[in-house]
Ligand SMILES: Nc1ncnc2c1ncn2[C@@H]1O[C@H](COP(=O)(O)OP(=O)(O)OP(=O)(O)O)[C@@H](O)[C@H]1O
């Protein structure tokens with residue numbers, strides 16, 4: 001479904017990604033792992049058009065998306081969450097989730113001001129879908145709270161609700177359980193398994209190895225901007241280069 005060919009990204013001449021290539025098969029969960037600073041978020045930013053790559057090619061269902069802006073990539077059906085949450089703190093939880101449906105609810109300002117019956121009907125339908133998403137993530141009671149006052153775990157789930165409400169073709173998640181306690185992590189892990197069972201294609205960046213090894217169909221490992229391994233969770237766990245990337249880093253910081 002998604003194909004990355006020789007993706008490189010430089011920041012002020014310094015390489016953050018170097019010739020990264022891999023494929024994301026439809027209906028599978030691909031985990032992207034690697035030590036801090038490996039380039040995982042940078043790669044996600046390239047895929048989603050938040051920060052275009054310096055060279056290489058990214059195609060999504062045969063369409064070249066390498067140079068497309070983020071909103072065009074969203075329209076093609078790629079939705080994401082952010083490692084550092086990006087909610088609208090003053091908007092309600094419901095309105096934040098509704099922003100995940102903007103691709104489907106577009107109309108000109110003039111048309112919106114006319115309040116035509118068909119537009120009101122569409123608004124109601126979108127609101128219903130957003131409420132269903134909030135229900136799936138256990139957030140119904142907080143639908144009208146400003147998102148900014150929520151606890152961190154709830155904010156993470158609002159991002160998940162917003163990213164999934166439009167049934168994206170590809171869901172890209174940047175550390176969805178980072179900072180959550182064990183109980184909250186279990187809840188989110190179950191949501192991910194449910195999405196996977198429903199055939200959702202997912203790219204998951206995560207440091208929680210239990211979650212990765214239990215949920216992933218394939219694992220891609222980045223280290224210092226390079227793809228050092230890819231394959232099944234079992235094969236990657238046994239790969240000496242992966243062990244070196246993680247254990248070497250732990251020894252250095254010990
Ligand atoms: N906007 C930026 N400007 C300059 N350098 C950046 C920028 N964004 C990322 N980098 C650098 O690129 C490298 C990769 O960073 P990135 O955030 O992609 O790593 P990561 O694998 O997501 O790490 P983590 O697990 O800590 O989230 C790092 O050396 C980082 O300092």
Ligand SMILES: [Mg+2]
Nearest residue numbers: 040041042083
């Ligand atoms: Mg990151």
